[in-house]
Amino acid sequence: MKRILIAACCVIGILSASAQTQDKKWAIGLHGGVSQYNGDLGNDFYKTNGTYYGFGGLSLSRYLGGNFDVNLLATKGTMGYRSNIGNFKNDFTSALLNFRFNILGPNSPVRPYLMVGGGAILFDKNLDVKDEKVDFIAPSFGGGINFKLGPSLMLNVQEVFMYSTEDDRDGVVADRNDAYLLHTVGLAFNFGKKKDADNDGVADRLDKCANTPTNTMVDKKGCPLDKDADGVPDYLDNCPDVAGTELLKGCPDKDGDGIADQDDRCPEVAGTSALRGCPDADADGVADIDDKCPGTTAGFKVDTTGCTLDNDKDGVVNEEDACPDLAGVLALKGCPDKDGDGVADNEDRCPDVAGTIANKGCPEVSTEDKTKITQIASKLFFENNSAKLKTASLNQLDELIVLLKKYETANLTIEGYTDDKGSDEFNLALSQKRTESVKNYLVQKEVAESRLKSTGMGEANPVADNKTAAGRARNRRVELQLTY
Known part of the structure; x- marks a missing residue:
């Protein structure tokens, strides 16, 4: 048994x-x-x-x-x-x-x-x-x-x-x-233990998608759910209820611009990713739906509304404004002109005094004053073989100072000359010292040194024959010139 x-x-x-x-x-x-x-x-x-x-x-x-x-x-x-x-x-x-x-x-x-x-x-x-x-x-x-x-x-x-x-x-x-x-x-x-390698609840023998990620919802065949039947499983589908494309993770793109409708500000019109799917007809970087100036010239910088930048609000856009941070006038490419002489301040050597365009904004020295300066220069005398000004010359320089104040933006060039008596080196040094004497006197009278330029020329540029006493006297001279 x-x-x-x-x-x-x-x-x-x-x-x-x-x-x-x-x-x-x-x-x-x-x-x-x-x-x-x-x-x-x-x-x-x-x-x-x-x-x-x-x-x-x-x-x-x-x-x-x-x-x-x-x-x-x-x-x-x-x-x-x-x-x-x-x-x-x-x-x-x-x-x-x-x-x-x-x-x-x-x-x-x-x-x-x-x-x-x-x-x-x-x-x-x-x-x-x-x-x-x-x-x-x-x-x-x-x-x-x-x-x-x-x-x-x-x-x-x-x-x-x-x-x-x-x-x-x-x-x-x-x-x-x-x-x-x-x-x-x-x-x-x-x-008993069910063989389910991907732990989706469907036995391996019935599982048609054996490598489904953990915690993914699956159908009876073990394959990830795809509610919208677009070929993108729900667990990878950013738009599981609307059919889309695999490239856009299951989301639709009606205008075909490569941007999912849910992220596309202009889902009916193709645009660019930089503008979140919206077009930009004038290529100014502002979407047409936001552009208050849709005809902006290509390449011009614009503000957030799509209008060309005009920092100083003078009616001249930055790209055409030579002075984009200062309000100016259209005729001067957006630059200001304080003295109204037609020369922009940034190019006007005399921005606070009306001048002429030919003289770069500075006033022209009148013919009368030019003549007077020439006369003053002709009456500047020095002690013999010396750079010391004679007393009579000081009165002439005082009259010169009056003119310098009248043309306060002008500079004065002082050039000194000698005759040919003596060595070249001596004459060059003497002429330099004499121009500096003139310059020093003017500086002592509160003329800005920066306005003055003194140059000794020596025997150069004679205006008369050095063989005669009269000619040598004419060659011993100082020339003055107002410049801007």
Whole structure:
């Protein structure tokens, strides 16, 4: 008998190498129910006024295929019968191995099944396995229904018929063997590890997209959801409810400018990315929808409204304004002209005094004054072979100072000359000293030194013949000239 039980365990081990569901191949159950008898003493099957005895049991199931599994059911309880012609009552332990055919597939919430198999019953309270206490069940058969209560939990209702190979457990040996009926109800728990490499809830065997990123919503085939059917899965789709393009991460682009409509300020008109999808007809860097000066000349700098910059607000745009930070006049390219002489201040040597364009904004020295300066120069005399001014020359210089104040923006050039008597070096040095004497006198009278330039010319540029005394006298001279 022990060899038979060992063999039965080996069969279960072999079957377990197959597969409860494809993902969870095993199920363990807890069962309870009542037993009924049919034999020489009578028949209690399905009689509500018959004899009932309780039992409990455990089951272990292994998935074999889409509609098949094998089930090992072990029960322990009491079995018996009471009647006018005889009674019997025995404690029993049974082990049944049944092959089950599931009428509906693994995904059905209700799975009815039929089963057939065999096993053994030990009629002994203490599980003392001896041949005379063991009856074989050949066959066992029946059916039941599994109700899915959750992903791994089922409610099981089952009827098991057991036909015994013996005929003496009821105390009567007659013309038919004993049979028993088990009415059971229980709970079965599926277990086993589902192979799901990308952890998306869809088993690898069913997963058409086996590398889906973690926490991504998938369909029944394990592929990322794509609600708008644009070929971009929702987890990568920035616009999951509107069909778009892969290039724009699933977002639409009606004007085809490469900028998604949701980011495009001008979704109906093609534009540039720099202007967030808006066009710029005058190419001034300001979108047409913001441009208050849409005809701006290309290349000109503009403000935020698209109008050409005019920093000083003088009506001359910066690109054409020679003085963009100072308000000026159009005629002078935007530069100011304080003295109104037609010469821009930035080019006017005399910006505070009206002058002439030819004289770069400075007033012309009158002919009368030019003559007077020439006369003053002709009356400047020095001590013999000396740079010291004669007293009479000082009065002439005072008159020169009056003219310098009149033309206060003009500069004075002082040039000194000698005759040819003496060496060239001596004459050059003497002429330089004499011009400096004139310059120093003027500076002492508060004429700005920066306005004065003194140069000794020596014997150069004679105006008369040095062979005569009169000619040499004319060559010993100082020349004065007002310049700007």
